Amino acid sequence: xxxxxxxxxxxxxxxxxxxxxxxxxxxxxxxxxxxxxxxxxxxxxxxxxxxxxxxxxxxxxxxxxxxxxxxxxxxxxxxxxxxxxxxxxxxxxxxxxxxxxxxxxxxxxxxxxxxxxxxxxxxxxxxxxxxxxxxxxxxxxxxxxxxxxxxxxxxxxxxxxxxxxxxxxxxxxxxxxxxxxxxxxxxxxxxxxxxxxxxxxxxxxxxxxxxxxxxxxxxxxxxxxxxxxxxxxxxxxxxxxxxxxxxxxxxxxxxxxxxxxxxxxxxxxxxxxxxxxxxxxxxxxxxxxxxxxxxx
Amino acid sequence: xxxxxxxxxxxxxxxxxxxxxxxxxxxxxxxxxxxxxxxxxxxxxxxxxxxxxxxxxxxxxxxxxxxxxxxxxxxxxxxxxxxxxxxxxxxxxxxxxxxxxxxxxxxxxxxxxxxxxxxxxxxxxxxxxxxxxxxxxxxxxxxxxxxxxxxxxxxxxxxxxxxxxxxxxxxxxxxxxxxxxxxxxxxxxxxxxxxxxxxxxxxxxxxxxxxxxxxxxxxxxxxxxxxxxxxxxxxxxxxxxxxxxxxxxxxxxxxxxxxxxxxxxxxxxxxxxxxxxxxxxxxxxxxxxxxxxxxxxxxxxxxxxxxxx
Numbered sequence: 001x002x003x004x005x006x007x008x009x010x011x012x013x014x015x016x017x018x019x020x021x022x023x024x025x026x027x028x029x030x031x032x033x034x035x036x037x038x039x040x041x042x043x044x045x046x047x048x049x050x051x052x053x054x055x056x057x058x059x060x061x062x063x064x065x066x067x068x069x070x071x072x073x074x075x076x077x078x079x080x081x082x083x084x085x086x087x088x089x090x091x092x093x094x095x096x097x098x099x100x101x102x103x104x105x106x107x108x109x110x111x112x113x114x115x116x117x118x119x120x121x122x123x124x125x126x127x128x129x130x131x132x133x134x135x136x137x138x139x140x141x142x143x144x145x146x147x148x149x150x151x152x153x154x155x156x157x158x159x160x161x162x163x164x165x166x167x168x169x170x171x172x173x174x175x176x177x178x179x180x181x182x183x184x185x186x187x188x189x190x191x192x193x194x195x196x197x198x199x200x201x202x203x204x205x206x207x208x209x210x211x212x213x214x215x216x217x218x219x220x221x222x223x224x225x226x227x228x229x230x231x232x233x234x235x236x237x238x239x240x241x242x243x244x245x246x247x248x249x250x251x252x253x254x255x256x257x258x259x260x261x262x263x264x265x266x267x268x269x270x271x272x273x274x275x276x277x278x279x280x281x282x283x284x285x286x287x288x289x290x291x292x293x294x295x296x
Numbered sequence: 297x298x299x300x301x302x303x304x305x306x307x308x309x310x311x312x313x314x315x316x317x318x319x320x321x322x323x324x325x326x327x328x329x330x331x332x333x334x335x336x337x338x339x340x341x342x343x344x345x346x347x348x349x350x351x352x353x354x355x356x357x358x359x360x361x362x363x364x365x366x367x368x369x370x371x372x373x374x375x376x377x378x379x380x381x382x383x384x385x386x387x388x389x390x391x392x393x394x395x396x397x398x399x400x401x402x403x404x405x406x407x408x409x410x411x412x413x414x415x416x417x418x419x420x421x422x423x424x425x426x427x428x429x430x431x432x433x434x435x436x437x438x439x440x441x442x443x444x445x446x447x448x449x450x451x452x453x454x455x456x457x458x459x460x461x462x463x464x465x466x467x468x469x470x471x472x473x474x475x476x477x478x479x480x481x482x483x484x485x486x487x488x489x490x491x492x493x494x495x496x497x498x499x500x501x502x503x504x505x506x507x508x509x510x511x512x513x514x515x516x517x518x519x520x521x522x523x524x525x526x527x528x529x530x531x532x533x534x535x536x537x538x539x540x541x542x543x544x545x546x547x548x549x550x551x552x553x554x555x556x557x558x559x560x561x562x563x564x565x566x567x568x569x570x571x572x573x574x575x576x577x578x579x580x581x582x583x584x585x586x587x588x589x590x591x592x593x594x595x596x597x598x599x600x601x602x603x604x605x
Contacts, residue, residue: 132307132310132311132314133314135307135310135311135314136311136314136315136318138535138580139311139312139315139535139577139578139580139581140315140318140573140576140577141535141538141539141542141573141576141577141580142539143539143542143543144539144542144557144561144569144572144573144576145318145322145573147542147557147558147561148322148561148569148573149322149325151561151562152322152325153325224435224436228438231438231440232438232439232440232543235440235543236542236543236546236558237562238561251440251441251444254444255444255547258444258447258448258452259448259452262448265441265444265445265448266445266448269437269438269441269444269445272438272441273433273436273437273438273441274436276435276436276438277432277433277436280432280435280436281432
């Protein structure tokens with residue numbers, strides 16, 4: 001039989017399942033390494049940054065990276081329009097990007113998973129109500145909503161995190177609900193119910209653990225999204241306020257110097273891209289390893 | 297089918313009602329909207345005058361009903377900054393945004409669908425590798441950074457294309473590419489995995505076994521079924537692009553709704569902000585309704601599954 005199939009199906013269209021593990025884990029290792037480096041650099045920023053990120057040295061404004069003609073040894077990635085060291089600002093900016101991203105994902109995960117569990121488990125009116133609210137948040141352009149709210153309430157660190165979580169919890173709610181809909185029909189749930197478990201316990205002890213896989217995968221992919229989101233808000237002038245250096249702010253500063261000083265916008269952009277790339281690779285790997293059938 | 301359609305319409309109406317509550321709430325976030333609407337140095341009597349003018353002394357639900365009654369008729373009030381009805385401003389700028397969004401989505405589809413299919417057909421080849429690197433980069437590049445890089449390379453260094461403004465087809469290329477890149481990556485990925493899945497189906501194997509030509513199997517049988525999930529993606533992607541247009545338009549000085557919105561937020565022009573959010577949300581709901589209808593037409597199994605839920 002297998003020989004017949006071998007004739008009919010050329011080697012290059014083998015089924016998608018059973019993808020080579022080793023290639024995937026190379027990607028994962030790469031992603032994890034990059035992420036650990038960036039995370040480590042952010043945590044250790046006060047120790048390893050060569051300069052104070054807010055220190056302005058007006059005599060050394062707009063110096064290019066050190067390998068260019070006018071570059072300076074002590075500023076490896078150059079300086080910005082106020083003479084601040086770009087490398088140091090990127091290192092410190094990572095603290096905001098990763099910190100805000102992680103907090104926002106945690107918060108939106110808590111809200112989304114709770115509502116998704118309730119919707120999927122109880123069904124009926126609860127489900128209909130929660131899902132309509134989800135639809136509402138999907139329909140509203142989240143970046144405008146976030147900008148409006150942050151502008152009205154003031155751009156503090158906490159407000160930015162709250163708004164980001166408020167506009168993204170639906171991603172968790174949708175996926176958890178869909179998963180719980182099928183989990184609650186399984187035998188072990190009715191078994192647990194028959195043994196007299198209360199629904200709260202049923203949810204937390206029996207349903208939630210079985211819905212963890214998609215939650216972990218979504219959380220990883222959402223972290224990548226949140227990092228881009230945070231820097232987009234900063235870029236538009238509504239993120240965490242200066243003088244705190246953030247990658248988004250640096251990009252937005254660099255925007256005015258695109259024609260004359262390319263390094264201002266290029267390096268913070270690279271930092272964002274590398275971080276997001278690493279997180280995405282990790283998320284892909286988690287999905288392929290934990291549940292290859294998951295469609296996200 | 298008809299019942300499903302009716303229920304789907306009802307859902308859309310409910311969603312729009314929810315949108316209206318949020319849009320209304322946007323102005324009342326700080327408790328006292330006059331603080332948002334007036335400059336900080338406004339005098340006490342100006343504040344009182346505006347409160348009376350806007351009917352802010354009424355109970356909240358009365359204000360909401362009044363707001364909703366006007367909004368349904370398309371009346372979101374007059375823009376403070378431009379002194380023109382908010383809706384008029386939106387209709388002036390919407391064509392530019394739709395042009396940009398359609399170009400971005402079109403570009404994404406034209407590049408991503410063939411690339412994804414080719415990657416699936418030549419799995420693990422060089423083409424596949426190039427595609428997956430492109431997908432990874434496309435998903436990791438923030439639109440504002442990509443936009444800046446495009447300006448740096450194609451407008452500043454090479455001088456091939458204009459860096460900003462809306463003046464003919466040439467000025468559309470860079471913003472459309474910047475906006476479409478993320479969707480391009482996602483669609484290519486979906487197209488690839490969708491095609492791989494279909495190619496592994498029994499009917500494809502059977503078709504090959506009975507000697508149907510490879511060309512026909514790929515492009516007639518497999519492609520048709522692989523295209524179905526792409527239709528829903530296009531609807532959702534359109535919403536993503538409308539949101540992304542806010543940033544893209546800011547970078548490229550594209551005179552669309554997104555730039556109008558950013559401008560309105562910073563100049564405390566809340567009637568205009570409310571109108572824009574409401575209009576974009578409505579657009580999203582309508583497009584997804586249409587896409588859903590199209591979807592059930594392409595794949596009749598959907599209605600059955602959905603009516604059971």
